[in-house]
Every structure is written in C-alpha cells, then in structure tokens.
Amino acid sequence: MSGQTVAVAARHGGDPFIRAVHAVSTLCGWVAAGLLVASLLITCQMIFVRAVLGQSTIWQTETVIFLVIAAVCLGLPYVQLVRGHVNVDLLPLMLKGRNRMIWAVLLKLVTIAVIALMAWYSFDVLHQAWSRNWKSPSVWAPRIWPVWAAVTVGFTLMLLQLLADFLALLRGIDQPFSLETR
Secondary structure, three states: OOEEEEOOOOOOOOOHHHHHHHHHHHHHHHHHHHHHHHHHHHHHHHHHHHHHHHOOOOOOHHHHHHHHHHHHHHHHHHHHHOOOOOOOHHHHHHHOOOHHHHHHHHHHHHHHHHHHHHHHHHHHHHHHHHHOOOEEOOOOOOOOOOHHHHHHHHHHHHHHHHHHHHHHOOOOOOOHEEEEEO
16 A cells, blocks of 8 residues: 555535535534533532532433433534544555445445434434423433434434535545545
C-alpha cells in the first residue's frame, strides 16, 4: 500500500440538501454534549445529596440514565458526520478504484437498511409507549416515551446523515470510505 491514507469528515460539496443534513447533525452533536453535561451535573448533585446531606435520591439515577441514552442516540448523526465510528479499514485500504467504490456502495446500502429498521422499530416502540402510557417501574415512575422519542429521532437523523453520505459518494463529492491518499 503506497501513501498514507487518512479518513476525513464528510463533505457537502455545496449541495443544499447535504449541507442542511450536516447542519442538523452538527446541532445534534451540540445537543448530545449538553445532555452529557446535564447528566454529569445531576450525578454530582446526587452524590452531594447522598454523601453530604445523607438523604435518599429518587429521580436522579433514572434521569441520568435517560439523558445518557438520549445523548448517545442523538449523537449518532454527528459521529457519522465526523466519521467517528470505529472502523476496520483493512479491506478498503487494500481495494483500489472501482472495487473500493463497489464495496463502499454495498456497505452504505446495508448500513442504511439496518439503521432504517432501527428507526422504524424504535418508532413502533415509541408509539406503544405513548399510546399505552408506559411508565418506569421505579418509585418516581416517569413516562418513558421521551426516551423512545430520543431513540427514534436519533436513528432517523442517523439515517438522514447516511443518505446524505450516500448521495455525496454517488456524486463524487466524497471519496469511498472518506479515504484520501496523502
């Protein structure tokens, strides 16, 4: 393998759809970061209430769990945008030209199908949680549809980011596997 290859963040190439999806994915990254900071602050408050004040906590643990789930799911499109997912680049690095492109298209289509299924089924669970008024079995007993809403929105926006990446790949705006030779 000649040359050094580096994965780069997704490009929009001036395409308004791709640029809009990138903006939404970036916003999701900021929201996810904010949710993680909020969960950290609530965890600190919970520790203070338990350790210093000697009181019990009711809502903090579940709130932190819900916030982290929302942060992870809403952060999916941003991580896809910046190519932050774990990759095994051995085969893409070995393939050249047309074969690399075919492999990239195939993997992108499979990924789109899997994420579309995740979005669809998370919407189904969201609908059930909403219509059946599901609540957590804890003492606090919050409704759980907001968590499923975050899961559904996260996977749906991840799907949108993948579609934008696929469009950029097909139009030649982005390279297969976002690999550039230096």
